[in-house]
Structure formats: C-alpha cells, structure tokens
Amino acid sequence: MTADPLAIARDLVRFRSVTPEDGGALDYLQSLLKRAGFAVHRAVFDEPGTAPVDNLYARIGTAQPNLVFAGHTDVVPAGNEVSWSHPPFAGEVEGDTLYGRGAVDMKGGIACFVAAALEYLNRSGGKPNGSISLLITGDEESVAVNGTVKLLRWAAERGEKFDHCILGEPSNVEVIGDTIKAGRRGSLNGMLIVTGRQGHVAYPERAENPIRGLNVLIAALQAPLDQGSEHFAPSNLEFTSVDVGNPTVNLIPGEARARFNVRYNDRHSQTSLKTLIEERAKTVAAAGRVHYAIEWQPSNADVFVTQPGPFTDLAIAAVAEVTGRKPKLSTGGGTSDARFIKDYCPVLEFGLVGQTMHQVDECAPIKDLVTLTAIYRRIIERYFA
Ligand SMILES: [Zn+2]
Numbered sequence: 108m109t110a111d112p113l114a115i116a117r118d119l120v121r122f123r124s125v126t127p128e129d130g131g132a133l134d135y136l137q138s139l140l141k142r143a144g145f146a147v148h149r150a151v152f153d154e155p156g157t158a159p160v161d162n163l164y165a166r167i168g169t170a171q172p173n174l175v176f177a178g179h180t181d182v183v184p185a186g187n188e189v190s191w192s193h194p195p196f197a198g199e200v201e202g203d204t205l206y207g208r209g210a211v212d213m214k215g216g217i218a219c220f221v222a223a224a225l226e227y228l229n230r231s232g233g234k235p236n237g238s239i240s241l242l243i244t245g246d247e248e249s250v251a252v253n254g255t256v257k258l259l260r261w262a263a264e265r266g267e268k269f270d271h272c273i274l275g276e277p278s279n280v281e282v283i284g285d286t287i288k289a290g291r292r293g294s295l296n297g298m299l300i301v302t303g304r305q306g307h308v309a310y311p312e313r314a315e316n317p318i319r320g321l322n323v324l325i326a327a328l329q330a331p332l333d334q335g336s337e338h339f340a341p342s343n344l345e346f347t348s349v350d351v352g353n354p355t356v357n358l359i360p361g362e363a364r365a366r367f368n369v370r371y372n373d374r375h376s377q378t379s380l381k382t383l384i385e386e387r388a389k390t391v392a393a394a395g396r397v398h399y400a401i402e403w404q405p406s407n408a409d410v411f412v413t414q415p416g417p418f419t420d421l422a423i424a425a426v427a428e429v430t431g432r433k434p435k436l437s438t439g440g441g442t443s444d445a446r447f448i449k450d451y452c453p454v455l456e457f458g459l460v461g462q463t464m465h466q467v468d469e470c471a472p473i474k475d476l477v478t479l480t481a482i483y484r485r486i487i488e489r490y491f492a
Pocket of ligand 1 (some may be wrong): 179
C-alpha cells in the first residue's frame with residue numbers, strides 16, 4: 108500500500124475536527140488502517156456536562172511487545188479564518204509547505220506515523236514482530252476528559268498491554284531532531300482568598316483592607332520553590348489574576364482574591380507542594396495577622412519523568428541516524444496526554460516542529476513530514492529488530 112505522509116496529512120487537515128467535532132477524521136484513519144490489516148475499534152466516551160467524543164484504537168499483531176503511537180485528531184479553532192493566507196481546512200500546499208490547522212499539532216504527526224507503519228509492514232510481509240498500535244483521540248485540545256484518559260482505561264479493560272509509547276506531539280523547537288520530550292512538569296491551580304472588613308475609605312481605622320494582606324501574601328508566595336532537579340527546570344508559581352471586583356471608589360472591600368498556577372518539577376508531589384505553599388502563607392499571615400484561605404483545584408496533571416534507558420536510547424539513535432542530530436531530552440512546556448499514558452508504559456514525545464502550532468497559518472514543511480516519517484520508521488525497525 109502506498110504511504111505518502113503528505114497525502115495523508117492533507118486528507119486529515121480537510122476534516123473540520125475542532126474539539127469535540129470529529130468531522131470524519133477517525134473514519135478516514137479507520138479505513139486506511141483496516142486496509143493495512145489493523146483491527147480497528149472505536150469508543151465514544153461521555154460524561155455529564157461534556158460533549159461525547161469519538162476515539163480510535165487500532166492494533167496489528169497479537170504478540171508483545173506492543174509499540175503504541177498516541178495522538179489526537181482534534182484541533183483548536185482556526186480563529187478568524189480570513190486572516191489565514193490559506194484556508195485553515197483546505198490542506199493547501201504552496202511551494203514546499205503544507206498549510207492548515209493541525210498541520211503540525213498534530214495531524215501531520217499522525218500522518219507520518221501511519222505512513223511509517225504502513226511502509227514498515229510492506230517490507231516485513233504485513234506483520235510486525237510483535238504489535239503496533241495506535242491510540243487516537245478526538246479530545247486533547249479542550250478539556251481532555253473523554254479522550255486518552257478513558258481510552259487507556261478502556262483498552263486496559265480489554266486486556267491490551269502497552270510496552271512503550273511514542274506520543275506524536277510537536278516536540279521539536281527549531282528543527283526536526285532537536286528535542287524529545289521525556290517527561291512533563293506538573294500543574295496545579297490555586298486561589299488565595301484574603302478576608303478583611305468592609306468599610307468607608309475615609310475611616311480606614313474602622314475597616315480592614317484585605318488588599319494589604321493580599322499584597323504581602325503574593326510577595327511571599329513568589330519566592331523560589333526549588334533550584335530545579337536533574338531533569339527539570341526550577342518550579343514556578345505564577346499569579347494569573349488579582350480580583351477585588353469593587354466598582355465603588357469610596358469603599359474598602361471585604362475580600363480580595365488572587366489566582367495562581369504552579370508548574371512544578373519532580374522535587375514535589377501535589378501534596379508536598381501544597382504543604383510548602385500553605386506553610387509559607389501561614390508564616391507570613393501570622394506575622395501580619397492576615398486572614399486568608401487557599402482553595403486548591405483538583406489536578407490530573409502530575410509531574411513525571413521517563414527515565415533514560417534502552418527505549419530512550421533507541422529513539423535518540425533513530426533521530427541521529429536520520430538527521431545527524433543528537434536530540435536533547437526535555438521536560439519543558441505545558442502538559443499533554445503523556446501525563447495519562449505514563450501510568451501504563453514509558454512514553455516519549457516526538458513529532459514535528461512546534462513553532463506554528465495553534466497559530467494563524469499553521470504549516471508544516473513537506474521535508475519535515477518526510478524526515479519525521481523516516482525517523483518513525485527507524486524507531487519501528489529498531490524496536491522490532
Ligand atoms: Zn497537540
């Protein structure tokens with residue numbers, strides 16, 4: 108079967124699969140994979156307050172090891188479509204570049220993996236020496252509740268076992284081969300609430316302004332959380348909003364709030380991090396007699412690192428063989444579905460170059476699609492060698 112990553116990527120870009128819509132993208136992958144001999148399953152997940160989302164699991168081979176490729180066909184909205192130089196869902200090629208929403212994040216990555224797998228199967232008589240699987244969700248870019256997290260559980264309940272995973276998110280910074288992501292920081296959201304006593308601004312002695320206390324606490328909580336670790340940059344707490352909501356000029360408010368987010372490394376767990384922040388707040392608040400509370404939002408984004416080992420070495424060698432570059436192992440950036448996959452098997456993230464993701468005129472150079480396909484093929488060949 109012919110396996111042209113550009114043709115597959117163009118086809119995929121043309122489906123309007125803005126989360127939670129699928130637009131036909133998974134049907135397309137299903138028929139492509141079925142023709143190549145994959146057993147393909149679909150699973151629609153739902154829960155109250157969210158839109159149902161379609162997902163796909165495909166596997167060829169029944170033996171272990173099972174190398175799984177994970178990705179998402181959903182995309183972020185195009186924004187103002189007239190500001191694009193090429194319509195975002197047309198899959199147009201101009202010169203040596205494919206334009207469109209999802210070209211790099213991550214329909215392009217999926218196209219490269221599918222092409223690599225089909226090429227590998229062509230050459231190995233249609234069967235891997237083990238199993239190749241694809242876990243493709245339609246719910247990554249939005250709330251990510253009816254996607255990979257449930258698809259993994261669904262697959263595990265069916266007895267599926269994954270040995271190693273490549274997640275095809277655009278991991279590279281400048282050029283294909285510069286970065287493999289081997290872990291992610293955790294993310295935790297909190298709200299700091301300081302209470303005072305409301306009063307007339309001309310009689311401050313009869314009131315207690317919570318903004319003063321909030322200032323003190325904000326300053327204290329911005330102190331460094333650590334110095335970083337072997338695989339991670341220092342953790343960071345960033346305030347994202349300070350809110351009093353006071354429409355009146357002569358009123359001291361009764362309450363002031365500040366929202367913050369922490370991106371934390373493997374020196375912390377969610378529990379230890381909360382304790383550290385609460386202790387700091389407590390010390391400063393006691394000194395200034397500030398009345399406060401911290402409300403934590405539940406988080407499913409724990410920190411993790413994929414320890415260097417044979418799988419990491421294999422991926423690095425495949426990248427080096429195709430590009431001549433030795434990729435850096437990074438744990439930077441935001442969270443991804445790797446946070447769910449890591450509970451089932453070691454996961455590395457490697458895909459296209461992320462520079463235009465989520466932007467107007469998102470695009471992938473055709474040579475990058477070709478290079479990424481060659482790298483995925485080398486990963487598969489080495490894995491089953
Ligand atoms: Zn993505």
